Amino acid sequence: MARVTGVRAQPGGPVALDFTADGYRVHRRDGVINWLLDDLGCFTSLVVAGVFGVGAVYAYEYDLVPLAIVLAALAVPGAFVVTVRLAAEVAAEVLGYLMIGLTVLASPLLVFPSVRRWARKWWSGSTRPTSTPRRRTPASAVTDAELRRDGATVTVLLEVDGERVRYQATGIAGERLEGEVRTLLADRLRTVH
Missing domain, CATH: 1.10.287 (Helix Hairpins)
Structure with missing residues:
Protein backbone atom coordinates (compact mmCIF):
# COMPACT_ATOMS: atom_id res chain seq x y z
CA MET A 1 0.00 0.00 0.00
CA ALA A 2 1.34 3.41 -0.98
CA ARG A 3 0.23 6.67 0.64
CA VAL A 4 0.27 9.93 -1.29
CA THR A 5 0.01 13.07 0.84
CA GLY A 6 -0.08 16.70 -0.20
CA VAL A 7 -3.14 16.16 -2.41
CA ARG A 8 -6.04 18.60 -2.69
CA ALA A 9 -9.43 17.13 -3.62
CA GLN A 10 -12.22 19.15 -5.12
CA PRO A 11 -14.65 18.77 -3.49
CA GLY A 12 -13.08 17.75 -0.19
CA GLY A 13 -10.02 19.89 0.50
CA PRO A 14 -6.69 18.43 1.69
CA VAL A 15 -6.62 14.62 1.57
CA ALA A 16 -4.22 11.70 1.67
CA LEU A 17 -4.74 8.82 -0.76
CA ASP A 18 -3.87 5.21 0.07
CA PHE A 19 -3.45 3.08 -3.06
CA THR A 20 -3.67 -0.71 -3.05
CA ALA A 21 -3.46 -3.18 -5.92
CA ASP A 22 -7.22 -3.09 -6.49
CA GLY A 23 -8.38 0.36 -5.35
CA TYR A 24 -7.78 3.43 -3.26
CA ARG A 25 -8.95 5.00 -0.02
CA VAL A 26 -9.35 8.72 0.73
CA HIS A 27 -8.41 10.13 4.13
CA ARG A 28 -9.43 13.68 4.92
CA ARG A 29 -6.60 15.83 6.25
CA ASP A 30 -7.50 18.59 8.66
CA GLY A 31 -6.20 22.03 7.90
CA VAL A 32 -4.54 24.63 10.08
CA GLY A 101 -34.86 22.97 28.64
CA LEU A 102 -36.84 22.65 25.43
CA THR A 103 -37.04 18.89 25.87
CA VAL A 104 -38.31 19.24 29.44
CA LEU A 105 -40.87 21.87 28.46
CA ALA A 106 -42.08 20.01 25.35
CA SER A 107 -42.22 16.50 26.85
CA PRO A 108 -45.75 16.94 28.32
CA LEU A 109 -46.99 17.38 24.74
CA LEU A 110 -46.18 13.70 24.11
CA VAL A 111 -49.48 12.89 25.83
CA PHE A 112 -51.20 13.71 22.52
CA PRO A 113 -51.07 10.89 19.92
CA SER A 114 -50.52 13.23 16.95
CA VAL A 115 -47.46 14.76 18.64
CA ARG A 116 -46.12 11.28 19.42
CA ARG A 117 -46.55 10.23 15.76
CA TRP A 118 -44.80 13.40 14.55
CA ALA A 119 -41.95 12.93 17.04
CA ARG A 120 -41.54 9.26 16.09
CA LYS A 121 -41.47 10.11 12.38
CA TRP A 122 -39.02 12.98 12.91
CA TRP A 123 -36.77 10.90 15.16
CA SER A 124 -36.60 7.90 12.84
CA GLY A 125 -35.82 10.11 9.85
CA SER A 126 -33.10 12.11 11.55
CA THR A 127 -31.18 9.17 12.99
CA ARG A 128 -30.84 7.29 9.70
CA PRO A 129 -27.66 8.20 7.82
CA THR A 130 -28.35 9.96 4.53
CA SER A 131 -25.48 8.22 2.75
CA THR A 132 -23.01 5.61 3.78
CA PRO A 133 -19.42 6.80 3.54
CA ARG A 134 -17.27 4.87 1.10
CA ARG A 135 -14.47 3.09 2.94
CA ARG A 136 -12.53 1.97 -0.12
CA THR A 137 -13.08 2.69 -3.78
CA PRO A 138 -12.30 -0.32 -5.97
CA ALA A 139 -10.61 0.40 -9.30
CA SER A 140 -13.56 -1.21 -11.08
CA ALA A 141 -15.88 1.53 -9.73
CA VAL A 142 -13.95 4.25 -11.59
CA THR A 143 -15.92 4.85 -14.80
CA ASP A 144 -13.75 7.65 -16.24
CA ALA A 145 -10.18 8.71 -15.48
CA GLU A 146 -8.24 11.63 -16.89
CA LEU A 147 -4.70 12.81 -16.14
CA ARG A 148 -3.45 16.34 -16.82
CA ARG A 149 0.07 17.61 -16.30
CA ASP A 150 0.84 21.33 -16.23
CA GLY A 151 4.49 21.80 -15.31
CA ALA A 152 4.95 20.44 -11.81
CA THR A 153 1.19 20.23 -11.16
CA VAL A 154 -0.59 16.92 -11.73
CA THR A 155 -4.39 16.85 -11.89
CA VAL A 156 -6.38 13.60 -11.89
CA LEU A 157 -10.11 13.67 -12.66
CA LEU A 158 -11.95 10.53 -11.58
CA GLU A 159 -15.62 9.71 -12.07
CA VAL A 160 -17.03 7.28 -9.51
CA ASP A 161 -20.76 6.51 -9.30
CA GLY A 162 -21.59 9.50 -11.50
CA GLU A 163 -19.65 11.97 -9.33
CA ARG A 164 -16.49 13.66 -10.58
CA VAL A 165 -13.66 14.33 -8.14
CA ARG A 166 -10.49 16.23 -8.98
CA TYR A 167 -7.25 15.40 -7.16
CA GLN A 168 -4.38 17.84 -7.59
CA ALA A 169 -0.80 17.75 -6.32
CA THR A 170 2.47 19.46 -7.16
CA GLY A 171 6.12 18.46 -7.08
CA ILE A 172 7.05 15.09 -5.63
CA ALA A 173 3.49 14.50 -4.42
CA GLY A 174 2.28 15.07 -7.98
CA GLU A 175 4.77 12.59 -9.38
CA ARG A 176 3.74 9.98 -6.80
CA LEU A 177 0.05 10.64 -7.52
CA GLU A 178 0.62 10.20 -11.26
CA GLY A 179 2.59 6.98 -10.75
CA GLU A 180 0.01 5.40 -8.45
CA VAL A 181 -2.93 6.35 -10.67
CA ARG A 182 -1.12 5.05 -13.77
CA THR A 183 -0.44 1.75 -11.96
CA LEU A 184 -4.03 1.43 -10.74
CA LEU A 185 -5.88 2.52 -13.89
CA ALA A 186 -3.35 1.82 -16.64
CA ASP A 187 -5.84 0.61 -19.24
CA ARG A 188 -8.52 3.27 -18.64
CA LEU A 189 -6.46 6.41 -17.97
CA ARG A 190 -6.64 9.17 -20.58
CA THR A 191 -3.77 11.63 -20.65
CA VAL A 192 -4.69 15.18 -21.69
CA HIS A 193 -1.97 17.65 -22.62
Missing part, protein backbone atom coordinates in the same frame (compact mmCIF):
# COMPACT_ATOMS: atom_id res chain seq x y z
CA ILE A 33 -7.84 26.13 11.26
CA ASN A 34 -9.01 22.81 12.67
CA TRP A 35 -5.64 22.33 14.40
CA LEU A 36 -5.76 25.81 15.93
CA LEU A 37 -9.24 25.26 17.36
CA ASP A 38 -8.20 21.84 18.66
CA ASP A 39 -7.21 21.55 22.34
CA LEU A 40 -3.45 21.49 21.73
CA GLY A 41 -3.59 24.32 19.20
CA CYS A 42 -5.71 26.45 21.50
CA PHE A 43 -3.37 25.81 24.43
CA THR A 44 -0.37 26.72 22.27
CA SER A 45 -2.13 29.90 21.15
CA LEU A 46 -2.89 30.75 24.78
CA VAL A 47 0.77 30.29 25.75
CA VAL A 48 1.95 32.40 22.79
CA ALA A 49 -0.57 35.14 23.58
CA GLY A 50 0.39 35.07 27.27
CA VAL A 51 4.14 35.19 26.69
CA PHE A 52 3.99 37.98 24.12
CA GLY A 53 1.31 39.84 26.09
CA VAL A 54 3.35 39.78 29.30
CA GLY A 55 6.43 40.82 27.31
CA ALA A 56 4.48 43.73 25.83
CA VAL A 57 3.39 44.89 29.30
CA TYR A 58 6.96 44.75 30.64
CA ALA A 59 8.34 46.52 27.58
CA TYR A 60 5.75 49.26 27.97
CA GLU A 61 6.61 49.69 31.66
CA TYR A 62 10.27 50.24 30.74
CA ASP A 63 9.34 52.83 28.07
CA LEU A 64 10.22 50.54 25.15
CA VAL A 65 7.06 51.47 23.26
CA PRO A 66 8.09 50.18 19.78
CA LEU A 67 9.00 46.80 21.26
CA ALA A 68 5.75 46.77 23.26
CA ILE A 69 3.76 47.41 20.06
CA VAL A 70 5.53 44.58 18.22
CA LEU A 71 5.01 42.14 21.10
CA ALA A 72 1.35 43.13 21.44
CA ALA A 73 0.88 42.61 17.69
CA LEU A 74 2.39 39.12 18.05
CA ALA A 75 0.04 38.36 20.95
CA VAL A 76 -3.14 39.33 19.08
CA PRO A 77 -3.45 36.24 16.78
CA GLY A 78 -3.08 33.87 19.73
CA ALA A 79 -5.63 35.84 21.73
CA PHE A 80 -7.98 35.78 18.75
CA VAL A 81 -7.77 31.98 18.46
CA VAL A 82 -8.44 31.58 22.19
CA THR A 83 -11.38 34.01 21.99
CA VAL A 84 -12.96 32.17 19.05
CA ARG A 85 -12.56 28.82 20.81
CA LEU A 86 -14.00 30.24 24.03
CA ALA A 87 -16.99 31.71 22.16
CA ALA A 88 -17.61 28.37 20.41
CA GLU A 89 -17.43 26.46 23.71
CA VAL A 90 -19.81 28.89 25.45
CA ALA A 91 -22.25 28.81 22.51
CA ALA A 92 -22.24 24.99 22.51
CA GLU A 93 -22.82 24.91 26.27
CA VAL A 94 -25.71 27.39 26.07
CA LEU A 95 -27.23 25.49 23.14
CA GLY A 96 -27.01 22.26 25.13
CA TYR A 97 -28.84 23.80 28.08
CA LEU A 98 -31.47 25.26 25.75
CA MET A 99 -32.05 21.84 24.18
CA ILE A 100 -32.44 20.24 27.60
Whole structure:
Protein backbone atom coordinates (compact mmCIF):
# COMPACT_ATOMS: atom_id res chain seq x y z
CA MET A 1 0.00 0.00 0.00
CA ALA A 2 1.34 3.41 -0.98
CA ARG A 3 0.23 6.67 0.64
CA VAL A 4 0.27 9.93 -1.29
CA THR A 5 0.01 13.07 0.84
CA GLY A 6 -0.08 16.70 -0.20
CA VAL A 7 -3.14 16.16 -2.41
CA ARG A 8 -6.04 18.60 -2.69
CA ALA A 9 -9.43 17.13 -3.62
CA GLN A 10 -12.22 19.15 -5.12
CA PRO A 11 -14.65 18.77 -3.49
CA GLY A 12 -13.08 17.75 -0.19
CA GLY A 13 -10.02 19.89 0.50
CA PRO A 14 -6.69 18.43 1.69
CA VAL A 15 -6.62 14.62 1.57
CA ALA A 16 -4.22 11.70 1.67
CA LEU A 17 -4.74 8.82 -0.76
CA ASP A 18 -3.87 5.21 0.07
CA PHE A 19 -3.45 3.08 -3.06
CA THR A 20 -3.67 -0.71 -3.05
CA ALA A 21 -3.46 -3.18 -5.92
CA ASP A 22 -7.22 -3.09 -6.49
CA GLY A 23 -8.38 0.36 -5.35
CA TYR A 24 -7.78 3.43 -3.26
CA ARG A 25 -8.95 5.00 -0.02
CA VAL A 26 -9.35 8.72 0.73
CA HIS A 27 -8.41 10.13 4.13
CA ARG A 28 -9.43 13.68 4.92
CA ARG A 29 -6.60 15.83 6.25
CA ASP A 30 -7.50 18.59 8.66
CA GLY A 31 -6.20 22.03 7.90
CA VAL A 32 -4.54 24.63 10.08
CA ILE A 33 -7.84 26.13 11.26
CA ASN A 34 -9.01 22.81 12.67
CA TRP A 35 -5.64 22.33 14.40
CA LEU A 36 -5.76 25.81 15.93
CA LEU A 37 -9.24 25.26 17.36
CA ASP A 38 -8.20 21.84 18.66
CA ASP A 39 -7.21 21.55 22.34
CA LEU A 40 -3.45 21.49 21.73
CA GLY A 41 -3.59 24.32 19.20
CA CYS A 42 -5.71 26.45 21.50
CA PHE A 43 -3.37 25.81 24.43
CA THR A 44 -0.37 26.72 22.27
CA SER A 45 -2.13 29.90 21.15
CA LEU A 46 -2.89 30.75 24.78
CA VAL A 47 0.77 30.29 25.75
CA VAL A 48 1.95 32.40 22.79
CA ALA A 49 -0.57 35.14 23.58
CA GLY A 50 0.39 35.07 27.27
CA VAL A 51 4.14 35.19 26.69
CA PHE A 52 3.99 37.98 24.12
CA GLY A 53 1.31 39.84 26.09
CA VAL A 54 3.35 39.78 29.30
CA GLY A 55 6.43 40.82 27.31
CA ALA A 56 4.48 43.73 25.83
CA VAL A 57 3.39 44.89 29.30
CA TYR A 58 6.96 44.75 30.64
CA ALA A 59 8.34 46.52 27.58
CA TYR A 60 5.75 49.26 27.97
CA GLU A 61 6.61 49.69 31.66
CA TYR A 62 10.27 50.24 30.74
CA ASP A 63 9.34 52.83 28.07
CA LEU A 64 10.22 50.54 25.15
CA VAL A 65 7.06 51.47 23.26
CA PRO A 66 8.09 50.18 19.78
CA LEU A 67 9.00 46.80 21.26
CA ALA A 68 5.75 46.77 23.26
CA ILE A 69 3.76 47.41 20.06
CA VAL A 70 5.53 44.58 18.22
CA LEU A 71 5.01 42.14 21.10
CA ALA A 72 1.35 43.13 21.44
CA ALA A 73 0.88 42.61 17.69
CA LEU A 74 2.39 39.12 18.05
CA ALA A 75 0.04 38.36 20.95
CA VAL A 76 -3.14 39.33 19.08
CA PRO A 77 -3.45 36.24 16.78
CA GLY A 78 -3.08 33.87 19.73
CA ALA A 79 -5.63 35.84 21.73
CA PHE A 80 -7.98 35.78 18.75
CA VAL A 81 -7.77 31.98 18.46
CA VAL A 82 -8.44 31.58 22.19
CA THR A 83 -11.38 34.01 21.99
CA VAL A 84 -12.96 32.17 19.05
CA ARG A 85 -12.56 28.82 20.81
CA LEU A 86 -14.00 30.24 24.03
CA ALA A 87 -16.99 31.71 22.16
CA ALA A 88 -17.61 28.37 20.41
CA GLU A 89 -17.43 26.46 23.71
CA VAL A 90 -19.81 28.89 25.45
CA ALA A 91 -22.25 28.81 22.51
CA ALA A 92 -22.24 24.99 22.51
CA GLU A 93 -22.82 24.91 26.27
CA VAL A 94 -25.71 27.39 26.07
CA LEU A 95 -27.23 25.49 23.14
CA GLY A 96 -27.01 22.26 25.13
CA TYR A 97 -28.84 23.80 28.08
CA LEU A 98 -31.47 25.26 25.75
CA MET A 99 -32.05 21.84 24.18
CA ILE A 100 -32.44 20.24 27.60
CA GLY A 101 -34.86 22.97 28.64
CA LEU A 102 -36.84 22.65 25.43
CA THR A 103 -37.04 18.89 25.87
CA VAL A 104 -38.31 19.24 29.44
CA LEU A 105 -40.87 21.87 28.46
CA ALA A 106 -42.08 20.01 25.35
CA SER A 107 -42.22 16.50 26.85
CA PRO A 108 -45.75 16.94 28.32
CA LEU A 109 -46.99 17.38 24.74
CA LEU A 110 -46.18 13.70 24.11
CA VAL A 111 -49.48 12.89 25.83
CA PHE A 112 -51.20 13.71 22.52
CA PRO A 113 -51.07 10.89 19.92
CA SER A 114 -50.52 13.23 16.95
CA VAL A 115 -47.46 14.76 18.64
CA ARG A 116 -46.12 11.28 19.42
CA ARG A 117 -46.55 10.23 15.76
CA TRP A 118 -44.80 13.40 14.55
CA ALA A 119 -41.95 12.93 17.04
CA ARG A 120 -41.54 9.26 16.09
CA LYS A 121 -41.47 10.11 12.38
CA TRP A 122 -39.02 12.98 12.91
CA TRP A 123 -36.77 10.90 15.16
CA SER A 124 -36.60 7.90 12.84
CA GLY A 125 -35.82 10.11 9.85
CA SER A 126 -33.10 12.11 11.55
CA THR A 127 -31.18 9.17 12.99
CA ARG A 128 -30.84 7.29 9.70
CA PRO A 129 -27.66 8.20 7.82
CA THR A 130 -28.35 9.96 4.53
CA SER A 131 -25.48 8.22 2.75
CA THR A 132 -23.01 5.61 3.78
CA PRO A 133 -19.42 6.80 3.54
CA ARG A 134 -17.27 4.87 1.10
CA ARG A 135 -14.47 3.09 2.94
CA ARG A 136 -12.53 1.97 -0.12
CA THR A 137 -13.08 2.69 -3.78
CA PRO A 138 -12.30 -0.32 -5.97
CA ALA A 139 -10.61 0.40 -9.30
CA SER A 140 -13.56 -1.21 -11.08
CA ALA A 141 -15.88 1.53 -9.73
CA VAL A 142 -13.95 4.25 -11.59
CA THR A 143 -15.92 4.85 -14.80
CA ASP A 144 -13.75 7.65 -16.24
CA ALA A 145 -10.18 8.71 -15.48
CA GLU A 146 -8.24 11.63 -16.89
CA LEU A 147 -4.70 12.81 -16.14
CA ARG A 148 -3.45 16.34 -16.82
CA ARG A 149 0.07 17.61 -16.30
CA ASP A 150 0.84 21.33 -16.23
CA GLY A 151 4.49 21.80 -15.31
CA ALA A 152 4.95 20.44 -11.81
CA THR A 153 1.19 20.23 -11.16
CA VAL A 154 -0.59 16.92 -11.73
CA THR A 155 -4.39 16.85 -11.89
CA VAL A 156 -6.38 13.60 -11.89
CA LEU A 157 -10.11 13.67 -12.66
CA LEU A 158 -11.95 10.53 -11.58
CA GLU A 159 -15.62 9.71 -12.07
CA VAL A 160 -17.03 7.28 -9.51
CA ASP A 161 -20.76 6.51 -9.30
CA GLY A 162 -21.59 9.50 -11.50
CA GLU A 163 -19.65 11.97 -9.33
CA ARG A 164 -16.49 13.66 -10.58
CA VAL A 165 -13.66 14.33 -8.14
CA ARG A 166 -10.49 16.23 -8.98
CA TYR A 167 -7.25 15.40 -7.16
CA GLN A 168 -4.38 17.84 -7.59
CA ALA A 169 -0.80 17.75 -6.32
CA THR A 170 2.47 19.46 -7.16
CA GLY A 171 6.12 18.46 -7.08
CA ILE A 172 7.05 15.09 -5.63
CA ALA A 173 3.49 14.50 -4.42
CA GLY A 174 2.28 15.07 -7.98
CA GLU A 175 4.77 12.59 -9.38
CA ARG A 176 3.74 9.98 -6.80
CA LEU A 177 0.05 10.64 -7.52
CA GLU A 178 0.62 10.20 -11.26
CA GLY A 179 2.59 6.98 -10.75
CA GLU A 180 0.01 5.40 -8.45
CA VAL A 181 -2.93 6.35 -10.67
CA ARG A 182 -1.12 5.05 -13.77
CA THR A 183 -0.44 1.75 -11.96
CA LEU A 184 -4.03 1.43 -10.74
CA LEU A 185 -5.88 2.52 -13.89
CA ALA A 186 -3.35 1.82 -16.64
CA ASP A 187 -5.84 0.61 -19.24
CA ARG A 188 -8.52 3.27 -18.64
CA LEU A 189 -6.46 6.41 -17.97
CA ARG A 190 -6.64 9.17 -20.58
CA THR A 191 -3.77 11.63 -20.65
CA VAL A 192 -4.69 15.18 -21.69
CA HIS A 193 -1.97 17.65 -22.62
